[in-house]
Amino acid sequence: MAGILVIAEANEGALSSISGELLGAARKLAGEGAGTVTAFVAGSEALGKELIALGADAAIVDTNPALQGALAEVYLPAVQAALQQSGADIVLMGQTALGRDLGPMLAFALDTAVSMETVDLKYQGKLIATRSCYGGNARAEVSFKNAPAIATVKAKSFDALPADASRTGAVTTIDVAGEARIKILGVQKAESTGIRLEDAPVVVSGGRGLGDPSGFKLLEELAALLKGATGASRAACDLGWYPPSQQVGLTGKVVSPNLYIAVAISGASQHMAGMAGSKNIVAINKDPDANMVKVAKYAVIDDYRKVVPALIEEIKKLG
Amino acid sequence: VNIVVCVKQIPDPETPAASFKVDEVAKKVIPAQGIAPVVNPYDPQATEAALRLKEAAGTGKVTVISLGPDSARDAIKHALAMGADEGVLITGPEFEDIDNFQTAKALAAAIQKLGGADLVLTGRAAADWDMGVVPLGIAQALGVPCVTVAKAIEKNGAGLKVERVLEDGFQTVETPLPAVVSVSNEFGEPRYPQLRQIMLAAKKTVQVWGANDLGIAGEMGKENRRLVLEALYVPKVESNVEIIEGDTPEEKARNLAQKLRAAKLI
Ligand SMILES: Cc1cc2nc3c(=O)[nH]c(=O)nc-3n(C[C@H](O)[C@H](O)[C@H](O)COP(=O)(O)OP(=O)(O)OC[C@H]3O[C@@H](n4cnc5c(N)ncnc54)[C@H](O)[C@@H]3O)c2cc1C
Numbered sequence: 001m002a003g004i005l006v007i008a009e010a011n012e013g014a015l016s017s018i019s020g021e022l023l024g025a026a027r028k029l030a031g032e033g034a035g036t037v038t039a040f041v042a043g044s045e046a047l048g049k050e051l052i053a054l055g056a057d058a059a060i061v062d063t064n065p066a067l068q069g070a071l072a073e074v075y076l077p078a079v080q081a082a083l084q085q086s087g088a089d090i091v092l093m094g095q096t097a098l099g100r101d102l103g104p105m106l107a108f109a110l111d112t113a114v115s116m117e118t119v120d121l122k123y124q125g126k127l128i129a130t131r132s133c134y135g136g137n138a139r140a141e142v143s144f145k146n147a148p149a150i151a152t153v154k155a156k157s158f159d160a161l162p163a164d165a166s167r168t169g170a171v172t173t174i175d176v177a178g179e180a181r182i183k184i185l186g187v188q189k190a191e192s193t194g195i196r197l198e199d200a201p202v203v204v205s206g207g208r209g210l211g212d213p214s215g216f217k218l219l220e221e222l223a224a225l226l227k228g229a230t231g232a233s234r235a236a237c238d239l240g241w242y243p244p245s246q247q248v249g250l251t252g253k254v255v256s257p258n259l260y261i262a263v264a265i266s267g268a269s270q271h272m273a274g275m276a277g278s279k280n281i282v283a284i285n286k287d288p289d290a291n292m293v294k295v296a297k298y299a300v301i302d303d304y305r306k307v308v309p310a311l312i313e314e315i316k317k318l319g
Numbered sequence: 320v321n322i323v324v325c326v327k328q329i330p331d332p333e334t335p336a337a338s339f340k341v342d343e344v345a346k347k348v349i350p351a352q353g354i355a356p357v358v359n360p361y362d363p364q365a366t367e368a369a370l371r372l373k374e375a376a377g378t379g380k381v382t383v384i385s386l387g388p389d390s391a392r393d394a395i396k397h398a399l400a401m402g403a404d405e406g407v408l409i410t411g412p413e414f415e416d417i418d419n420f421q422t423a424k425a426l427a428a429a430i431q432k433l434g435g436a437d438l439v440l441t442g443r444a445a446a447d448w449d450m451g452v453v454p455l456g457i458a459q460a461l462g463v464p465c466v467t468v469a470k471a472i473e474k475n476g477a478g479l480k481v482e483r484v485l486e487d488g489f490q491t492v493e494t495p496l497p498a499v500v501s502v503s504n505e506f507g508e509p510r511y512p513q514l515r516q517i518m519l520a521a522k523k524t525v526q527v528w529g530a531n532d533l534g535i536a537g538e539m540g541k542e543n544r545r546l547v548l549e550a551l552y553v554p555k556v557e558s559n560v561e562i563i564e565g566d567t568p569e570e571k572a573r574n575l576a577q578k579l580r581a582a583k584l585i
């Protein structure tokens with residue numbers, strides 16, 4: 001038997017965006033001969049229908065309430081049961097708080113391997129996963145000696161297909177949950193004001209070259225004007241100039257806006273790992289040789305303190 | 320408390336792109352000239368966590384383990400200079416080109432040979448391959464729970480209370496011991512070894528174990544990898560940048576705004 005099992009995720013009864021992206025990836029692989037697509041989700045049967053509409057051939061819904069908000073160890077036996085039922089030899093999940101633990105756990109439990117933070121997938125008689133390594137300086141393509149092949153997929157690496165309500169497929173339910181050795185005592189959501197960084201069509205980010213935290217005020221003004229969000233490099237966050245929740249990069253958020261304006265950011269590979277997927281990059285930097293300038297579509301080589309205020313004025317004038 | 324900390328030596332993750340080279344045939348990184356390997360940046364945070372727990376308990380032992388070439392001694396020495404008590408180096412030709420699954424097996428075997436641990440601490444990820452799988456692998460091999468990406472750890476009765484970093488906030492969990500916990504950069508600055516401690520560290524014991532000492536020789540080696548490396552390359556970046564001209568910074572800014580408007584980007 002062959003096929004793909006997608007581990008979808010839902011939040012308060014609604015599928016999270018990674019679920020559609022994973023199904024987009026799975027349909028691509030199915031088109032390359034990887035077999036049928038089964039989607040697994042914890043929640044209600046209605047979610048199963050949504051997964052079919054988004055590209056699954058069949059859905060397995062685990063209705064056990066213990067899975068809601070649970071840690072990966074509670075999911076492990078449920079996913080193993082779904083794997084058995086589907087007969088899949090490829091498992092895809094998101095590089096999320098759940099997937100980053102579940103992927104390795106499943107791999108170790110089944111004596112196989114996992115490709116973490118996968119950015120591309122292809123099927124050539126076997127699954128080949130592409131991922132970034134050495135801080136973004138290198139890319140590796142890996143395959144799997146044993147089955148199933150498991151990959152956790154980075155957000156925004158694949159596009160979701162439009163929901164098609166006319167698609168049909170079987171939705172079955174199971175009721176499996178593992179034992180929780182680790183107990184969750186509480187969850188604290190980070191305060192976020194304005195548009196979520198990951199969803200913003202325009203992101204204006206600042207780096208160490210801003211010189212002091214006041215530079216971010218200018219960037220926030222520019223971002224507000226463009227109805228975008230404000231991000232930061234790790235160097236700027238480590239200096240305490242901007243909250244870590246707004247950090248873009250390998251150890252921060254991954255963004256792929258239509259427009260990314262990098263102000264006084266050099267473009268280290270770890271920063272690029274979080275924004276290289278941006279459709280259009282603008283660099284504002286004093287240094288013509290900065291990596292960010294090389295990858296940009298447009299660059300202004302000058303002091304941001306003079307450039308950004310003038311940019312704000314001109315955009316206001318253009319209306 | 321009896322704590323084991325796993326530390327890894329890696330090529331400097333801040334190696335500039337211009338100095339970073341790959342041998343695409345051998346599928347290996349060519350060590351950059353004049354840039355020495357470093358301790359994985361998250362691992363001193365794991366060591367720091369171990370030392371704080373030991374200090375809070377007033378008693379205990381911190382053993383640091385590294386799997387790698389002989390130069391990985393430097394990563395162990397760094398942890399010993401921070402204050403860890405003993406070191407173990409796992410080394411030998413059998414470990415060449417192994418994947419992270421084999422790494423986790425070998426580390427777990429070494430922990431068992433040490434007589435087990437109440438707590439195993441690791442970094443959240445090794446900044447070279449950046450997979451974050453080794454801690455979960457060690458936990459599976461030892462049959463204990465694994466709490467990942469910790470920003471704070473404290474003793475809580477017979478177990479631990481751990482604050483974890485999530486995508487959009489934090490989560491507090493409680494785990495029984497023994498357990499494996501991976502530590503994130505949010506944990507805070509690790510202590511910096513003082514000269515006196517560096518001298519003291521030179522006198523601390525570092526045991527050296529090979530695959531045979533651990534009884535795992537048959538599972539190591541490139542041929543026993545579960546993850547197969549098909550290709551390793553440096554992604555090509557083509558520069559198509561248009562430098563916006565202008566006599567003054569203000570004029571450049573105006574020209575940029577007009578370009579962006581013409582391209583319908585704003
Ligand atoms: C394991 C690991 C994970 C990491 N994760 C991340 C991550 O997630 N995100 C991240 O960003 N980094 C990350 N880093 C850090 C990364 O390697 C870089 O150190 C960091 O991105 C540099 O930030 P920067 O570009 O703001 O600063 P710098 O590299 O110092 O660059 C500052 C830039 O500002 C320019 N400049 C200075 N003054 C002005 C001015 N007045 N006007 C215009 N331009 C000016 C300079 O020319 C320079 O290009 C990570 C590193 C490691 C080891």
Ligand SMILES: Cc1cc2nc3c(=O)[nH]c(=O)nc-3n(C[C@H](O)[C@H](O)[C@H](O)COP(=O)(O)OP(=O)(O)OC[C@H]3O[C@@H](n4cnc5c(N)ncnc54)[C@H](O)[C@@H]3O)c2cc1C
Pocket residue numbers: 142325326327328347359361362365384385386387415416417418419420422423426440441442443444445446447448449450451452453454544546547548
């Ligand atoms: C197919 C493949 C081929 C590879 N080939 C090579 C190669 O030729 N040369 C090479 O150097 N690497 C190679 N590696 C990488 C090497 O196997 C991994 O870097 C290593 O096992 C750590 O894996 P990771 O990045 O998943 O660690 P992570 O799981 O990200 O590490 C998390 C934490 O685990 C601990 N840890 C991880 N590794 C060690 C260790 N060795 N000793 C002590 N503690 C550790 C540290 O605390 C670390 O912070 C290869 C990996 C793969 C998948």
